[in-house]
Amino acid sequence: MSINPKEGAPKEAKPPKKGAIALKTPKGTRDWIGADINLRDDIFANISRVFKAHGGTPLDTPVFELSEILTNKYGEDSRLIYELQDQGGELCSLRYDLTVPLARYLAQSSTLNMKRYQIAKVYRRDNPSIARGRLREFFQCDFDTVGEYDTMIPDSEILCIAVEVFESLGMADDITIKLNHRKILDGLFRVAGVPEDKIRPISSAVDKLDKAPWAEVKKEMVEEKGLDEAVADKIGEYVKHSGGPELIELLRKDTEAMANENVEAGLKEMSLLFDYLKAYDITSKVSFDLSLARGLDYYTGLIYEVVTKLPPDAKAHDEESRIGSIAAGGRYDNLVGMFGKRQIPCVGISFGVDRIFTILKTRQEKEKQAARKADVYIMAFGGKGFDGLLAERMAIARMLWKEGIRTEFSAKVKPKLPQQFKAAETNDIPLAVILGEGEVAEGKLRLKRLGLGEGQSAEEKDGRLLAKEDLVAEVKKYLAENA
Amino acid sequence: MSINPKEGAPKEAKPPKKGAIALKTPKGTRDWIGADINLRDDIFANISRVFKAHGGTPLDTPVFELSEILTNKYGEDSRLIYELQDQGGELCSLRYDLTVPLARYLAQSSTLNMKRYQIAKVYRRDNPSIARGRLREFFQCDFDTVGEYDTMIPDSEILCIAVEVFESLGMADDITIKLNHRKILDGLFRVAGVPEDKIRPISSAVDKLDKAPWAEVKKEMVEEKGLDEAVADKIGEYVKHSGGPELIELLRKDTEAMANENVEAGLKEMSLLFDYLKAYDITSKVSFDLSLARGLDYYTGLIYEVVTKLPPDAKAHDEESRIGSIAAGGRYDNLVGMFGKRQIPCVGISFGVDRIFTILKTRQEKEKQAARKADVYIMAFGGKGFDGLLAERMAIARMLWKEGIRTEFSAKVKPKLPQQFKAAETNDIPLAVILGEGEVAEGKLRLKRLGLGEGQSAEEKDGRLLAKEDLVAEVKKYLAENA
Numbered sequence: 001m002s003i004n005p006k007e008g009a010p011k012e013a014k015p016p017k018k019g020a021i022a023l024k025t026p027k028g029t030r031d032w033i034g035a036d037i038n039l040r041d042d043i044f045a046n047i048s049r050v051f052k053a054h055g056g057t058p059l060d061t062p063v064f065e066l067s068e069i070l071t072n073k074y075g076e077d078s079r080l081i082y083e084l085q086d087q088g089g090e091l092c093s094l095r096y097d098l099t100v101p102l103a104r105y106l107a108q109s110s111t112l113n114m115k116r117y118q119i120a121k122v123y124r125r126d127n128p129s130i131a132r133g134r135l136r137e138f139f140q141c142d143f144d145t146v147g148e149y150d151t152m153i154p155d156s157e158i159l160c161i162a163v164e165v166f167e168s169l170g171m172a173d174d175i176t177i178k179l180n181h182r183k184i185l186d187g188l189f190r191v192a193g194v195p196e197d198k199i200r201p202i203s204s205a206v207d208k209l210d211k212a213p214w215a216e217v218k219k220e221m222v223e224e225k226g227l228d229e230a231v232a233d234k235i236g237e238y239v240k241h242s243g244g245p246e247l248i249e250l251l252r253k254d255t256e257a258m259a260n261e262n263v264e265a266g267l268k269e270m271s272l273l274f275d276y277l278k279a280y281d282i283t284s285k286v287s288f289d290l291s292l293a294r295g296l297d298y299y300t301g302l303i304y305e306v307v308t309k310l311p312p313d314a315k316a317h318d319e320e321s322r323i324g325s326i327a328a329g330g331r332y333d334n335l336v337g338m339f340g341k342r343q344i345p346c347v348g349i350s351f352g353v354d355r356i357f358t359i360l361k362t363r364q365e366k367e368k369q370a371a372r373k374a375d376v377y378i379m380a381f382g383g384k385g386f387d388g389l390l391a392e393r394m395a396i397a398r399m400l401w402k403e404g405i406r407t408e409f410s411a412k413v414k415p416k417l418p419q420q421f422k423a424a425e426t427n428d429i430p431l432a433v434i435l436g437e438g439e440v441a442e443g444k445l446r447l448k449r450l451g452l453g454e455g456q457s458a459e460e461k462d463g464r465l466l467a468k469e470d471l472v473a474e475v476k477k478y479l480a481e482n483a
Numbered sequence: 484m485s486i487n488p489k490e491g492a493p494k495e496a497k498p499p500k501k502g503a504i505a506l507k508t509p510k511g512t513r514d515w516i517g518a519d520i521n522l523r524d525d526i527f528a529n530i531s532r533v534f535k536a537h538g539g540t541p542l543d544t545p546v547f548e549l550s551e552i553l554t555n556k557y558g559e560d561s562r563l564i565y566e567l568q569d570q571g572g573e574l575c576s577l578r579y580d581l582t583v584p585l586a587r588y589l590a591q592s593s594t595l596n597m598k599r600y601q602i603a604k605v606y607r608r609d610n611p612s613i614a615r616g617r618l619r620e621f622f623q624c625d626f627d628t629v630g631e632y633d634t635m636i637p638d639s640e641i642l643c644i645a646v647e648v649f650e651s652l653g654m655a656d657d658i659t660i661k662l663n664h665r666k667i668l669d670g671l672f673r674v675a676g677v678p679e680d681k682i683r684p685i686s687s688a689v690d691k692l693d694k695a696p697w698a699e700v701k702k703e704m705v706e707e708k709g710l711d712e713a714v715a716d717k718i719g720e721y722v723k724h725s726g727g728p729e730l731i732e733l734l735r736k737d738t739e740a741m742a743n744e745n746v747e748a749g750l751k752e753m754s755l756l757f758d759y760l761k762a763y764d765i766t767s768k769v770s771f772d773l774s775l776a777r778g779l780d781y782y783t784g785l786i787y788e789v790v791t792k793l794p795p796d797a798k799a800h801d802e803e804s805r806i807g808s809i810a811a812g813g814r815y816d817n818l819v820g821m822f823g824k825r826q827i828p829c830v831g832i833s834f835g836v837d838r839i840f841t842i843l844k845t846r847q848e849k850e851k852q853a854a855r856k857a858d859v860y861i862m863a864f865g866g867k868g869f870d871g872l873l874a875e876r877m878a879i880a881r882m883l884w885k886e887g888i889r890t891e892f893s894a895k896v897k898p899k900l901p902q903q904f905k906a907a908e909t910n911d912i913p914l915a916v917i918l919g920e921g922e923v924a925e926g927k928l929r930l931k932r933l934g935l936g937e938g939q940s941a942e943e944k945d946g947r948l949l950a951k952e953d954l955v956a957e958v959k960k961y962l963a964e965n966a
Contacts, residue, residue: 020823021551023591026575029545031588033599037541058520062512062620063546063577063604068504083568084577087608092509094546094567105514108506110940116516121546125570137545340503457593 028128028136034453039364040139040357044119046168047141047351054161056117056143061101063121064092069104073335075297076204080124094123098142099298099332099348106146106346107339113147119353134324135354142329144348152269155302155331156276158349162306162327163282165351169360171308175326177285178242178305180292181270182330184251187262188290192234194227200297201225206239207293210307210324214240242289245274266301273302294330298338301331302347308359326359327351365482368428375479376400377424377450378409380435381417388414389435396433396445396471403472405479424450431478433471434463443468447475511611511619517936522847523622523840527602529651530624530834537644539600539626544584546604547575556583556818558780559687563607577606581625582781582815582831589629589829590822596630602836617807618837625812627831635752638785638814638830639759645789645810645832646765652839654791658809660768661725661788663775664753665813667734670745671773675717677710683780684708689722690776693790693807697723725772728757749784756785777813781821784814785830791842809842810834848965851911858962859883860907860933861892863918864900871897872918879916879928879954886955888962907933913965914958917946926951930958 025031032040070081070093082094095101098118105111119141128135143161145154159177166172185206186199194202205220214236221227221235238257241247248271257263270288277283286304294303306327329349337343369375378396380389393409400407408429410420424432434446448463466474508514515523553564553576565577578584581601588594602624611618626644628637642660649655668689669682677685688703697719704710704718721740724730731754740746753771760766769787777786789810812832820826852858861879863872876892883890891912893903907915917929931946949957 022549023587023822023824024549025545025587026547026549026573029547031545032541032543033588034540037543057517058515060515060520062508062514063606064509064512064620066505066507066509083570085566085568087566089608090509104506104508105516110943112940123546125572137547339506341506457595460593 026136028126030135030137036357036361039361040353043169043353043356043360044141047165047353048117048119050161050164050168051117051141051143053164054115054143054157056115059102059105059116059118060120061095061098061105061118063123064094065101065104067091067093069339070096070100072338073100073296073298075200077124077296080126082123082125095120096124097122098140098350099144099335102142102144102146102348103332103335103346104339106336106344107341111146112344115143115145117141117143139353141351141353142348144346146344146346148345152273152276152302155347156273156280158329158347159277159286159304160280160282162304162349163280163285165327166306169356171356171359172285174308174359175285175306176287176309178289178292178307179270179273179286180289180294180303181266182299182301182303183262183266184270185266185290185293187260187264187266188238188257189235191257191260191263192238193231194235198225198227202227202235203293206235206291209239209291209293210305239291242287242291244283244286244288245271247288247290248274269301294328298332298335299330300333303330304328304349324355325352326355369482372428372430374406374408374427374429376405376407376431376433376475377420377427377429378407378433378435379417379420379424380415381420382437386414386437388412389437389440392435392440396435396468399468399472400475403476405472405475421450430482431475432463439465445471447471449478509619511609513618513620519840519844522844523836526652526836526839526843527624530648530836531600531602533644533647533651534600534624534626536647537598537626537640539598542585542588542599542601543603544578544581544588544601546606547577548584548587550574550576552587552822553579553583555821556779556781558683560607560779563609565606565608578603579607580605581623581833582627582818585625585627585629585831586815586818586829587822589819589827590824594629595827598626598628600624600626622836624834624836625831627829629827629829631828635756635759635785639756639763641812641830641832642760642769642787643763643765645787645834646763646768648810648834649789652843654839654842655768657791657842658768658789659770659792661772661775661790662753662756662769663772663777663786664749665782665784665786666745666749667753668749668773668776670743670747670749671721671740672718674740674743674746675721676714677718681708681710685710685718686776689718689774692722692774692776693788722774725770725774727766727769727771728754730771730773731757752784777811781815781818782813783816786813787811787832807838808835809838852965855911855913857889857891857910857912859888859890859914859916859958860903860910860912861890861916861918862900862903862907863898864903865920869897869920871895872920872923875918875923879918879951882951882955883958886959888955888958904933914961915946916954922948928954930954932961 064084067083074081074096077096081096084092084094098120102116102118119139121137122140123137126134126136143158145158162177163172166175185203189199189202202221202225205217205225208217208220218232218236221232222229241250248267251257251263251267274283277286292303292305294305305325307325327349329347331345331347333345334343336346378393380393382389390413397407397409410423421432428451430450432448432450434448436446439445444465445468446463447466449460452460547567550566557564557579564579567575567577581603585599585601602622604620605623606620608619609617626641628641645660646655649658668686672682672685685704685708688700688708691700691703701715701719704715705712724733731750734740734746734750757766760769775786775788777788788808790808810832812830814828814830816828817826818829861876863876865872873896880890880892893906904915911934913933915931915933917931919929922928927948927950929946930949932943935943
């Protein structure tokens with residue numbers, strides 16, 4: 001994994017001395033360089049290609065907006081907005097997503113319809129979790145269709161874009177798109193007896209069901225948000241359902257629910273949507289999931305979230321090993337109108353590139369590791385009269401083989417150093433053990449990372465001097481960290 | 484010009500009503516969309532191609548840094564740094580440039596040499612001037628060579644990169660690279676009698692010589708910064724010099740100056756530099772200019788600034804028509820060491836893409852305007868029995884021709900509307916006057932902008948209804964705004 005456990009700080013960074021400047025990026029941010037940028041740019045290129053195939057126009061907005069533009073758009077998450085200091089002049093905030101800036105752009109311009117895309121960093125003062133790919137500065141890739149069109153036609157195209165993006169990234173087999181509809185959800189809450197002013201807070205609580213068990217969510221509803229326990233239980237009955245178009249039929253048999261006009265209208269739209277998804281041949285990629293709520297206040301219709309299927313060996317409740325949704329979005333017909341000029345209906349999706357990056361990077365590393373034949377290459381070098389240290393190379397190899405560490409060395413008595421490096425690098429072997437005559441005499445050797453490229457420190461160039469008995473532990477540590 | 488006089492707000496944006504949200508981007512920022520993004524991306528692609536040809540590796544750093552990282556790096560300009568609000572946790576500031584983040588990266592990593600480039604937005608709470616392409620959020624494209632190398636070899640390559648970037652943009656004939664050397668400049672200040680603690684403030688004052696006459700700069704030195712008038716006059720004698728390698732010989736004859744070891748060392752380096760510039764065949768692009776000082780504190784050696792030559796019809800002192808430097812940089816050998824770990828010498832350049840964009844966009848518009856045959860196309864349309872309104876079209880054409888406005892209309896008695904549109908758009912004509920029977924009877928007509936693409940308002944689609952007598956003024960206004 002390239003995202004560093006110390007939040008972007010290279011591994012050798014030491015905690016700063018008292019009074020010294022902390023040499024690191026701010027919490028939850030990271031530097032991007034080298035192979036990471038190449039992989040990231042590949043992801044951007046694939047996503048942009050799909051966006052362009054669907055007629056998208058790029059838009060680039062400022063990194064900060066007037067603070068009042070962001071006010072009342074994000075519900076409970078507003079506390080995560082980064083504010084700029086009041087240094088005189090306008091009050092500004094870093095953008096929290098790319099959707100509200102789009103709405104601001106639409107409200108101020110004369111544009112009535114467009115397909116716009118934007119790939120840019122957004123900012124959230126959230127608790128960073130590097131392992132889950134959750135940072136405070138992260139990329140979003142957004143595509144939104146703006147304008148009045150016939151029901152569910154743009155919505156289904158957005159879902160098609162989602163499938164095509166993950167097809168382009170070779171991830172289509174690993175994803176499911178969860179669908180729900182705000183009208184159905186809000187209608188069911190009303191049917192269950194949730195008071196009008198509690199609809200949004202209860203919706204927020206339901207949104208946590210992908211991370212927390214029902215008992216915990218129920219507790220939040222009842223104890224924190226003051227909902228009747230019976231009402232909560234009724235919600236619990238509804239949100240356990242998920243599946244395909246057959247769920248529409250199931251709900252249609254629920255006369256109590258169908259008496260609510262929102263539920264009825266939402267189901268009609270879902271039914272139409274499933275017709276279009278069939279035409280696009282992507283029905284197998286979606287799951288109609290009544291527990292999907294989406295935290296944001298501004299959604300008004302269809303909502304969706306792309307999740308990765310857990311690998312079979314992952315524990316479902318191992319929070320750190322899970323990566324949340326990797327794309328999400330929905331229909332928001334009233335957001336532009338919040339700026340007071342006119343209503344323009346919109347539907348869109350946002351891809352979380354940092355999480356996608358984390359998945360693809362891990363996969364790359366695993367493939368690379370599986371493809372190579374060995375993890376350690378033992379080399380020897382010396383000056384005039386150098387005897388090749390063959391016995392020493394054999395002894396070290398035996399030591400590593402015993403531990404199950406895949407190890408190779410040259411089958412020549414007196415191999416030349418450049419040839420040994422070439423053999424190791426041709427086979428993409430990540431570690432070299434380098435034996436020199438003087439060091440061998442002292443029971444020492446050097447352990448060097450290969451393939452670091454330019455700009456190495458002296459220690460990285462020459463390898464780290466170790467006592468022979470520390471080698472196994474160091475190699476295992478490296479392999480564990482780079483598994 | 485696409486950069487809007489109202490700082491990014493589309494032209495039709497009205498001032499907000501009391502209590503309403505201001506629908507605009509923050510002061511000094513703008514949205515990028517459509518043809519502007521395409522031109523900008525072309526500029527990025529050209530610059531990146533040059534950077535890659537010289538072995539550059541991309542680096543992407545967070546948009547904000549820990550505030551203490553930026554402290555004491557920018558001299559008088561530190562007041563322009565955007566601070567994030569203290570919301571608990573670390574204090575952060577938006578990056579002011581890409582150089583200090585690079586230095587932070589180098590100080591925390593084990594990298595001892597690299598050629599890195601970064602293309603990203605930076606933030607300065609400066610007084611925005613749209614006409615001069617000076618914004619509060621703007622792009623920089625930086626290339627820096629990091630590491631110990633022989634004197635002036637990386638420095639001359641950076642100047643070569645500057646020339647190649649402007650060659651790739653078709654601007655090589657319009658630029659001059661001003662050069663100076665901090666050792667020479669500081670040495671001459673000492674020779675002139677500037678006290679040690681006033682060297683940097685006096686250097687800052689000299690830096691304003693490209694914008695202000697000597698009398699004003701002298702006034703700042705004497706009245707604001709308390710320099711002896713005689714010392715200021717001596718500086719005045721030095722900074723008036725500029726030219727090619729012959730200036731080195733001129734200074735070598737100044738025994739008083741040459742007695743200063745900084746001046747002597749600086750001249751030796753400049754002489755070596757001119758040898759290398761000759762080898763790269765770019766001597767004609769540079770001017771050794773003793774009045775160049777560069778505001779930033781961190782430069783230690785060669786400094787440079789790329790300026791555009793004024794077009795022959797521009798007034799030299801018309802502040803608004805001038806665009807400042809379009810690229811700048813220098814050698815900064817002590818910046819990485821300010822972070823306390825170790826010294827790593829660096830030399831780099833930063834290209835101001837927004838200013839380059841403004842120049843190229845204006846040029847594009849002018850070329851487009853010069854290439855097209857007419858500015859107005861007069862069209863007629865009507866229902867059954869429509870007579871073609873030929874006499875009316877002729878009368879309107881005559882009205883515009885009299886004013887010298889290039890005008891065309893169809894040579895058919897009863898032209899079809901789509902054919903008229905096609906004729907206008909094929910010839911890239913920006914304005915259509917549309918005559919309808921009912922409107923003509925009332926002495927009215929419609930003026931429509933062509934080529935707006937998708938997403939137009941109803942008024943933009945149909946054209947704006949005008950009284951016939953207002954047409955000339957409206958057309959002239961459009962042509963003046965889009966000249």
